[in-house]
Amino acid sequence: MDDSLHNRIAADIRRRILSGDLQVGAAVPSESQLCSQWNASRGPVRQALGALRSEGLIGGGRGKPPVVLRQSISQPFETFMSFSRWVAGIGGTPGQRTLEIARRPADASVADALGLTEGTPVVQLLRLRLIDSRPTMIERTTFIEPVGRLLFDFDCDSGSIYAYLASKGIDPPHANHVIDAVAADTTDSSLLEIPTGAPLLRERRLATSVSGEPVEYSDDRYRPDIVSFSIENTESAHPALARIAERKTAS
Amino acid sequence: MDDSLHNRIAADIRRRILSGDLQVGAAVPSESQLCSQWNASRGPVRQALGALRSEGLIGGGRGKPPVVLRQSISQPFETFMSFSRWVAGIGGTPGQRTLEIARRPADASVADALGLTEGTPVVQLLRLRLIDSRPTMIERTTFIEPVGRLLFDFDCDSGSIYAYLASKGIDPPHANHVIDAVAADTTDSSLLEIPTGAPLLRERRLATSVSGEPVEYSDDRYRPDIVSFSIENTESAHPALARIAERKTAS
The missing domain is CATH 1.10.10.10 (Winged helix-like DNA-binding domain superfamily/Winged helix DNA-binding domain)
Structure with missing residues (x-):
């Protein structure tokens, strides 16, 4: 940093x-x-x-004294990047604590997401992510085995897994994200230091290779008091269609 | 429909x-x-x-018998449209129950969002939105007064407010959405038929006019077991930048 x-x-x-x-x-x-x-x-x-x-954290400027506007950080979806890169980009210090990396047979839900037969070996990672040493997000990521095996040679606490995988030629160019909300389970609760049942912002992500093969599926849960997602869009001049004509990049 | x-x-x-x-x-x-x-x-x-x-609700095809894949409906962010239009677009029946429409002075948080002085009159709407008669989302929307006053001549239960406002020439071309998760309060709980404290997917939206003036601010809370948001994106060929080079429209 x-x-x-x-x-x-x-x-x-x-x-x-x-x-x-x-x-x-x-x-x-x-x-x-x-x-x-x-x-x-x-x-x-x-x-x-x-x-x-x-970053939208403070207001003011143009003569007005600065005041705090909000206490959470927006993560613009216009940029598709790793958590580490995003945090570094807003001037924070990204951190990670790998709690588990395991090769195991895919269960039904993961097999379904990755388009594998149940029981196919996959590599699963459980990581706590931090911003400026503050627990912020839990990542439950499953890689297809040929990709995940590369991580056994990598210290997952040393930095961005995605930067490492990209250096090995693994750089899925496409991802689909599904965003919803879930209640914190006991693992979420103890790692993120929140009560069980507290609302979490969840992003489930399926990344696919150039040829459209699933590479990685992740269930990431954010503390919503620290991180939210932001999106800007612009409507077409023809409201009956209501399609996006142009898309601005969030500042 | x-x-x-x-x-x-x-x-x-x-x-x-x-x-x-x-x-x-x-x-x-x-x-x-x-x-x-x-x-x-x-x-x-x-x-x-x-x-x-x-819609991603069922799988199968190509010879496989169809099975249910998930029980919630994704709302692609690539389309920027009203709830009514979105629901109709996926073949559902949108519904609404207007619980309150009021002209009142803006409180501090709404005034801040809309860039108004606290106490400026605004028009506020509380609506329950339904898909196929099922309570799905609560909308707490604040309009600047010159726009909101048009709604006193409109039956807000008769259809899309946005289609009506567009017919009056009010059609903000730009919106910023902030997505997070919140615990259901007592109003959310009784209207959405869920326990108090249950996680809700929240979208806060600020729509602005062509000249950049705020027109509408809304706090929309969705039942995450019914609606999630989906986004697809594509990474640039240059991972160091990790900017979006191209954006596919979700099917």
């Missing part, structure tokens, strides 16, 4: 917002306060505040 | 799947059973099964 001053200033304020130390509506320290706190010039301070504004 | 035979056959099977009468993995009645049940030829029966397959 980029260790420059503006990133460290932004990371510090982001951590204070996400931890609840700075609540919604609270004033963010002023430019001059931040300059003296960090012994910094205006440049890096303004850059840090600009980053937090573009 | 289209009352043709294939639509009625599809609606009947869809209702049986969504109600749990046909569980995941259960066999869907065969073509010949459906032909004799409906006194129909193969054409409409195949058309009905094809529609359910494209």
Whole structure:
């Protein structure tokens, strides 16, 4: 992760917002306060505040003093990337704790999702993902065996699995995501530090190869007080069709 | 809604799947059973099964007997349209029960979302939305007053508010959606017929005019056992960027 001053200033304020130390509506320290706190010039301070504004965490600017707008981070769907890359991209520190990696026969639901016969060996990974050391998401990922076996040679706690697999030539170009909500089970509850039954934002993802073969199926559960998904779209000029004519990239 | 035979056959099977009468993995009645049940030829029966397959509710085809794949309906984000139009598009019958329409001063959170001063009059709508008479979603929508006042001349239970507003020239071309999960409150619980605290899939939407002015802000809560959102995307050939090069429309 980029260790420059503006990133460290932004990371510090982001951590204070996400931890609840700075609540919604609270004033963010002023430019001059931040300059003296960090012994910094205006440049890096303004850059840090600009980053937090573009993440939607703080408002203000154009003369208004900055205040906290919300305490969760949106993950734009316009970008399709790994959790690690996404967190690094918003200036946070991604973390991961691999709880299990196992080769086992596919059960019925996983076999169905991956288009395999029940009992075919697959590689399954259970990982806790963190933002700035805070438990944020649980990943239950199943890889087809020829792909998953590559992970036995990789330290899954060292960084992005997807970057590693891409370096091995495994880079599924297409994914389908289904998003819903589920109640936290006991595993979710203890790892994400929330009560059993608390609502979680779930993304189930099926990634397929160039030839359309399923490669990976994942059930990812996010704490909705930390992460939400955002999408922008634009309607056609012909409302009867209501199809998307153009799509803007979220900032 | 289209009352043709294939639509009625599809609606009947869809209702049986969504109600749990046909569980995941259960066999869907065969073509010949459906032909004799409906006194129909193969054409409409195949058309009905094809529609359910494209919605992802049933599998099979190519010689395999159809079975139920899942009991919730995906709402593709590639199409930006009203709930009514979406439900009609998948061959269901959309319904609505308007519980309240009120002109009142904007509270702090709504004023913030719409960029108004707190206390500015707005028009707020609380509606229960149904698919095939089943409570599916609760809409809490706030319109800026010049738009919302048009609704006092409209029977909000008669159909799509968005089609009506579009006919009046109000047709915001841009929307930002934020998706997360929340626990059902007592209103959600009684209207959606679920326990208090049950997880709901929430979409918060801010629609803006051509000139970028906020027009409408909505907090929509879906039963996740009935509706989920789906997104397909395609990765660029350059994984380091991980931007979308192309976007397929979900079927």
